Structures are given as structure tokens and as C-alpha cells.
Amino acid sequence: MKEKNLKTYIWNLVLSAMFMAIGLVLPFFTGQIPQIGSMLLPMHLPVLLCGLICGWQYGGVVGFVLPLLRYVMFGMPPIFPTGLAMAFEMAAYGMIAGALYKHSKWQCVVALYRSLLIAMVGGRIVWGAVMVVLSGVSGQAFTWQLFISGAFLTAVPGIILQLVFIPAVMVALDRTGMVRFARKTQAVQASN
Known part of the structure; x- marks a missing residue:
């Protein structure tokens, strides 16, 4: 492995670990209350940032592992069906x-x-x-109303937070040069 590729790999790995740690800690600010967490979506922020800064591969892995690791460590979110569905959802966000x-x-x-x-x-x-697949496996109904409520209506505050916070962080990081460095490291990865 070339030295430049190794530096890029280590840089992205360290940033991904940092985003994972942030994702583990952020839900504590919502007080571990599932209703507030489903409104503010605190674990989504570091996953989206990881995908944008480190690349889709790292964002996908951090997104998939984060809810499962959080369940193992803290018992939240409940693993079935919420945690499993969140793992796929957040992997898709990052990717x-x-x-x-x-x-x-x-x-x-x-x-x-x-x-x-x-x-x-x-x-x-x-x-x-x-959720449709997991509900079918468990014998519960997952209706269109549950989808709209869970995916959009309940999540409006979190969506607004993401649309305000993530661009602000990306602009701030771009001014410090961190995002430009991350882009260069991604270009190095893509060329090899």
C-alpha cells in the first residue's frame, strides 16, 4: 500500500471513529427519551457528516454499525424492529x-x-x-399511515435540524481546510 493511500485510509478511519463516538453520545442530549429522539434524530447527524466528509463507504459502515452498537452498549434503540430498520436506513443515508x-x-x-x-x-x-419486511416476519401490520408518520411527520424537527446544522458545519470545515483535505484524500483513493 502506498504511503499516500495509507495516510488517507488512516485519516478516514480516525474520522469515522470520531463520528461513531459522536453518534453514541448525541442521543444522551435527548435524555434517552425515544419520542424526542425520533423527533430530533441525533444519530443521523454524524452519519450524514461521515458520508459527506469521508466518503460513501465509511458513511455506510458507520450508519449501519451505529444503531446496533448503541443497542449493545446502552440498550437503545430497541433492536427489533427499530434498531435493525435504523441500521439499514442510516447506512443508506451515509452511502x-x-x-x-x-x-x-x-x-x-x-x-x-x-x-x-x-x-x-x-x-x-x-x-x-x-419495516415492511420486519413487520411481515413478526406478523404485525405496517401501514402507509405508519410509514408517513414515522418517516416524515414525526421527524420534521430533525429534518430541519439536519438541513440547518450539516451545511453550517460543512461550510465551517471548508473554511478551515478540512473538507478540502478530505476531498483530496478521496481523489487519491479514487485514482488508485
Whole structure:
């Protein structure tokens, strides 16, 4: 492995671990109350940032592992069906946001919002599909009303938080040069 590739790999691994740690800690600010957590979606923020900064592969892995690890460590979110559905949903968030942002012609605020919005819709569709499968396995009904309520109506405060907070963080990181460095490391990975 070339030295430049090794540095890139280590950089992305360290950042991914940091985003994982942030995702483990953020739900404590909602007081471990599931109703508030489902409104503010605190674990989604670091997963989306990980996908945007480190790339879709890292965002997908962090997104999938985070709810499962949080369940093992703290017992929340309940593993079936919520935790499993969240694992697939958040993996989709990290992968979609990272892939779309990386392949944007210009990595600007417009591309960032486009990536975020498409990732949010795609992740919620994945969540709905997984919930249908898991509900079928458990013999419970998962209706269209439950999907709309769980994916959109309850999550409006979290969606607004994501659309305000993530671009602000990305702009701040871009000014410090961190995002430019991450883009260069992704370009090195893609060329090899």
C-alpha cells in the first residue's frame, strides 16, 4: 500500500471513529427519551457528516454499525424492529449522501443540499421497506399511515435540524481546510 493511500485510509478511519463516538453520545442530549429522539434524530447527524466528509463507504459502515452498537452498549434503540430498520436506513443515508456529494460537478452548498435531500428521502424509503419486511416476519401490520408518520411527520424537527446544522458545519470545515483535505484524500483513493 502506498504511503499516500495509507495516510488517507488512516485519516478516514480516525474520522469515522470520531463520528461513531459522536453518534453514541448525541442521543444522551435527548435524555434517552425515544419520542424526542425520533423527533430530533441525533444519530443521523454524524452519519450524514461521515458520508459527506469521508466518503460513501465509511458513511455506510458507520450508519449501519451505529444503531446496533448503541443497542449493545446502552440498550437503545430497541433492536427489533427499530434498531435493525435504523441500521439499514442510516447506512443508506451515509452511502447516498457521500456518493452524490462526491460525484457532484461542483461541491458547493447547492450540491450539499441536493445530496442531503436525496439521502433523506432514500434513507426513509429504505427504512420503510425494511419495516415492511420486519413487520411481515413478526406478523404485525405496517401501514402507509405508519410509514408517513414515522418517516416524515414525526421527524420534521430533525429534518430541519439536519438541513440547518450539516451545511453550517460543512461550510465551517471548508473554511478551515478540512473538507478540502478530505476531498483530496478521496481523489487519491479514487485514482488508485
